[in-house]
Amino acid sequence: MAVLTVRDLCKTFNVGTPRASRVLDNISFEVKGQTFVSIVGPSGCGKSTLLNIISGVEEHTSGHISLESDTGGAARMGYVFQDPRLLPWRSVMKNMMYVQDDHDDDTVERARRYLDMVGLTKNADFFPGQLSGGMQQRVGIARAFAVEPDLLLMDEPFSHLDAITARGLRAQLQDIWSQSKKTVVFVTHDVVEAVELSDRIIVLQPGGRIYEDITIDLPRPRRQSDPTVATLQAEVLARLEKMKAIGNLAEPVA
Amino acid sequence: MSTMTENRRRSTTEIEESTSAWRKRLTSDGAARVAALLSFFVLWLVVSAVFGRVPGPVEVVVRLVEEFARGEVFGNFASTLYRFGVGVALATVVGIAVGVMMGLSQLSRAFFESPVLVGLSIPAIIWSFLTVMWFGFGNLSPIVTTFLTAVPFVIINVAQGVRGVSRDLRDMSSTYNVPLGRRVKDLVLPAVTGYVATGVRFAMIIGWNGVLLSEWFGGSGGVGYRSRFWYDANRYGGFAAWTVLFVGFIVLLDRFVLDRMIRRAFRWRDNAA
Numbered sequence: 091m092a093v094l095t096v097r098d099l100c101k102t103f104n105v106g107t108p109r110a111s112r113v114l115d116n117i118s119f120e121v122k123g124q125t126f127v128s129i130v131g132p133s134g135c136g137k138s139t140l141l142n143i144i145s146g147v148e149e150h151t152s153g154h155i156s157l158e159s160d161t162g163g164a165a166r167m168g169y170v171f172q173d174p175r176l177l178p179w180r181s182v183m184k185n186m187m188y189v190q191d192d193h194d195d196d197t198v199e200r201a202r203r204y205l206d207m208v209g210l211t212k213n214a215d216f217f218p219g220q221l222s223g224g225m226q227q228r229v230g231i232a233r234a235f236a237v238e239p240d241l242l243l244m245d246e247p248f249s250h251l252d253a254i255t256a257r258g259l260r261a262q263l264q265d266i267w268s269q270s271k272k273t274v275v276f277v278t279h280d281v282v283e284a285v286e287l288s289d290r291i292i293v294l295q296p297g298g299r300i301y302e303d304i305t306i307d308l309p310r311p312r313r314q315s316d317p318t319v320a321t322l323q324a325e326v327l328a329r330l331e332k333m334k335a336i337g338n339l340a341e342p343v344a
Numbered sequence: 345m346s347t348m349t350e351n352r353r354r355s356t357t358e359i360e361e362s363t364s365a366w367r368k369r370l371t372s373d374g375a376a377r378v379a380a381l382l383s384f385f386v387l388w389l390v391v392s393a394v395f396g397r398v399p400g401p402v403e404v405v406v407r408l409v410e411e412f413a414r415g416e417v418f419g420n421f422a423s424t425l426y427r428f429g430v431g432v433a434l435a436t437v438v439g440i441a442v443g444v445m446m447g448l449s450q451l452s453r454a455f456f457e458s459p460v461l462v463g464l465s466i467p468a469i470i471w472s473f474l475t476v477m478w479f480g481f482g483n484l485s486p487i488v489t490t491f492l493t494a495v496p497f498v499i500i501n502v503a504q505g506v507r508g509v510s511r512d513l514r515d516m517s518s519t520y521n522v523p524l525g526r527r528v529k530d531l532v533l534p535a536v537t538g539y540v541a542t543g544v545r546f547a548m549i550i551g552w553n554g555v556l557l558s559e560w561f562g563g564s565g566g567v568g569y570r571s572r573f574w575y576d577a578n579r580y581g582g583f584a585a586w587t588v589l590f591v592g593f594i595v596l597l598d599r600f601v602l603d604r605m606i607r608r609a610f611r612w613r614d615n616a617a
């Protein structure tokens with residue numbers, strides 16, 4: 091089981107210069123175990139920066155961040171980016187293997203299994219340029235799951251795709267997640283998507299503070315057409331509208 | 345009543361079908377290459393007819409045949425090829441290693457930048473003098489000259505390529521903790537293939553200058569040595585015969601070896617959807 095702890099996290103760009111801007115302000119939350127957490131908020135509220143800090147790509151200015159794993163050894167992370175970020179000169183299978191710790195029979199078998207889950211077994215020897223955008227993103231998802239991560243980070247992975255492809259991938263993601271039960275932190279600006287996928291939604295407001303931490307207690311699998319899902323989506327949307335109306339003066343809940 | 349005129353654009357299939365075979369052949373890449381060769385050949389004929397000191401194609405071929413008959417070609421050509429090959433291979437290996445380091449590390453860049461600039465600014469003729477003084481009249485002088493003239497071009501090209509490797513892919517590799525060796529093999533080297541090819545092409549052209557000059561001034565055999573022999577004998581046909589032989593070899597090497605290697609390295613791009 092993985093435990094992600096974020097405490098009093100701040101991030102300021104261009105520290106010590108007149109252009110200094112704080113994008114994350116005293117963020118604190120904890121994610122435990124087999125949980126799917128979404129971080130939502132308007133553009134520029136620091137969602138992607140937060141994910142980059144968790145992944146280690148970006149440094150934080152102050153505060154505490156840790157990831158513990160009960161499997162022993164260093165906690166393993168997977169990351170699904172907005173764009174697939176595949177090596178264009180390597181085949182799909184070699185892209186899957188590129189991020190694996192070992193290249194033994196087990197990891198090859200695991201990579202094949204996840205490729206099969208996203209329906210791309212037949213495309214294992216294709217170059218990424220021979221696949222559509224949606225298929226490439228499926229490779230990105232399979233690659234992230236195939237490293238068997240303690241924590242899986244996803245940064246608006248469906249935002250560049252058309253609505254029908256995105257809907258299909260969301261359904262596929264739910265299926266894979268229900269089988270693997272990884273700890274997921276999922277960034278999106280789409281509240282509808284967040285409600286469909288998540289156990290919990292952390293809402294960031296402009297200025298990089300947490301506005302609200304909402305628990306989504308709905309049975310899975312969820313579909314947008316389900317009335318209970320649609321009702322909750324409308325409710326969360328209304329809360330975000332309220333936050334937008336109050337603007338930056340909103341008092342943070344958490 | 346106004347008259348309507350139809351202005352329909354033709355599809356690529358229609359254009360393809362309506363173009364005659366001879367016109368396709370005349371406008372092909374191959375035809376352009378043949379035209380360039382023919383133009384050069386005609387220019388050579390004209391210049392040699394106008395200027396008596398420029399040997400024409402016939403004289404060059406006659407001298408070349410004479411050199412073959414004397415048994416001078418294979419031994420000398422093999423010597424030069426060996427020196428050139430070792431020098432360029434060393435320059436490629438060292439150039440890629442240093443170029444990758446300079447591209448990946450700010451500290452390496454600060455360390456190597458000045459020596460590489462100095463290396464770029466020293467002409468092959470200076471290196472050939474120096475190496476003959478240092479190493480005498482053996483194989484070492486032309487090999488070292490070839491290496492020293494060629495290596496800065498490989499380094500500068502590879503370093504430039506490495507610095508241009510996608511930030512997104514580097515971040516992806518960091519996120520997944522991909523080991524450095526695998527990053528270099530699977531991310532950096534394929535990304536800089538084009539730059540390496542350009543560097544090796546430069547290395548071959550510059551290295552050829554280096555090996556020829558070194559043999560010219562301090563060789564006891566080789567293409568440069570034989571070229572000088574004919575130059576000193578005031579026989580420009582013999583001199584030109586050796587130049588044509590080696591230039592022809594470099595062109596064939598570039599077209600049939602380097603070009604094919606580059607195409608193979610970039611086959612992923614040709615297969616894009």
